[in-house]
Amino acid sequence: MVTVRRTVPAPGFMGIAVARVPEGSPIELDARLESVLEGVLVTGVASMGVEAECARCLDPLQWVQDVDFSELFVYPATDARGAVVEEPAGDDEPMVVDDCIDLEPLLRDAIVLSLPMAPVCREDCxxxxxxxxxxxxxxxxxxxxxxxxxxxxxxxxxxxxxx
Ligand SMILES: [Zn+2]
Ligand SMILES: [Zn+2]
Structure with a gap:
């Protein structure tokens, strides 16, 4: 098991129409990579700055959003000799590819789910x-x-x- 702490720039559009993580802004990752039988289990938390507008008065809003993530990245299937077997098309299960894992789709989904559909500057705006x-x-x-x-x-x- 290894722990990874890293700050990475936010990729292109991440978020929803009313709230988003600006491209290039820092995302702080605190992740734990665990070796399991089928692949690598990745769990952790990502902190990112969100920019939005109040859904009622349109005032600009900013806050830091923490999102938890947890995903199993599977090793590609191999044959008896250890050669990688081509995966059937359309299989979007996260995989370990060339000893790398791509956290971006995972973070995109996690931030979308965590953002409020109608952010407000204060409850009684x-x-x-x-x-x-x-x-x-x-x-x-x-x-x-x-x-x-x-x-x-x-x-x-x-x-x-x-x-
Ligand atoms: Zn008026
Ligand atoms: Zn407001």
């Missing part, structure tokens, strides 16, 4: 005014003079110019 787009938390008491459309006919009766 009031969001934006549906009429003018003002951020309501910045302007308590914000409102517009509006008339219920059901009353507009009556307003017309009261207004002599609309006779």
């Amino acid at each position: 009031a969001g934006l005014c549906p009429q003018c787009g003002a951020r309501l938390d910045d302007d308590p008491g914000h409102g517009h003079q509006t008339t219920d459309p059901r009353w507009s006919a009556l307003a017309g009766l009261l207004d002599p110019d609309q006779q």
Whole structure:
């Protein structure tokens, strides 16, 4: 068993539409590689900075997201002489290839699952005014003079110019 601690740059787009890990930003890996019969069991945690926008008021958000991962990378099948047997096409089981394992697909899946679908700057963020787009938390008491459309006919009766 070996422990690997490494900081790697984030690959291209990682995340979801509303929250993502910027390309090239550091991802801190703390992984344990364990030799098991069928391959290498990889477990650990990855820490990465996430950039997002509040789903309600669109303010920019940043936080550090830790994701746990655990995956068995299998050795390629070999014949009796130890030669690698071609895998059937379409088998996407993670494998040890040339003594390397590729953590990227694993991290991509893990971060997608860990990110909130609707991040908010705070639980009770009031969001934006549906009429003018003002951020309501910045302007308590914000409102517009509006008339219920059901009353507009009556307003017309009261207004002599609309006779
Ligand atoms: Zn907000
Ligand atoms: Zn408004």
